[in-house]
Amino acid sequence: MRIPNKVAIITGAGSGFGEGIAKRFAAEGAKVVVADINAEGAKRVADEIGDAAVAITTDVTSAADVAAMIAVAEESFGRLDILINNAGYTSRNGSMMEVDEATYDRIFNVNTKAIYLAARAAVPVLKKFGGGTIINVASIGALRPRPGLVWYNGSKGAALNMTKGMAVELAPDSIRVNALCPVLAETGLLEEFMGAEDTPENRTAFLSTIPLGRLGRPSDVAGAALYLCSDDAEFITGVSLEVDGGRGV
Secondary structure, eight states: OOSTTOEEEEETTTSHHHHHHHHHHHHTTOEEEEEESOHHHHHHHHHHHOTTEEEEEOOTTOHHHHHHHHHHHHHHHSOOOEEEEOOOOOOOSSOGGGOOHHHHHHHHIIIIIHHHHHHHHHHHHHHHTTOEEEEEEOOGGGTSOOTTOHHHHHHHHHHHHHHHHHHHHHGGGTEEEEEEEEOSBSSTTHHHHHTSOOOHHHHHHHHTTSTTOSOBOHHHHHHHHHHHHSGGGTTOOSOEEEESTTTTO
């Protein structure tokens, strides 16, 4: 087992990347807090994992919800070692001029403010237990932005900058902070990111831009997160790991 007896909080863990991370971490010996705004999804994932998981309904843009999420880790499993800021939000791929202000605000609140709120609540707890690991799930669009998701990509670029600043500031407290940059994946947001119906033709067109020739999978992101949270990566902090099949090259 790669992370035995570690306690991890994963946001947006009721589906997609977060679900994949939660299940992989539990299989590798961790206890997991499955946090998601979708209560049904969070409960389903926690139930499928079993005694090593607990579900909590969390709006990551709410300071009160985030504080409760951090508290449940200690209450349920006695400590906190890992925080995965995975919850994300996007507009539909299309003209930047057609994104309304409410959607823009939601994108930045979920993709950037949530990191701020989680850090304020989690860092004191991580310090109390001698350090730990934080991962911010960004996007390959943060490193190689293209038309259609301008405001989303901007929010993920901010997440990468935050990651590097956090890594330096928290290093004296033995808290490592890294980011993951996935490509489009087979998740519930697939059509939003494509900006088109998921037809064989549209999928083929997108796959032609990924050198390894397939979409991402939750298991890809889970494996990368596991590495960064394991002792194998104990000297790695402030990096942005591309999990993108070569799309960012």
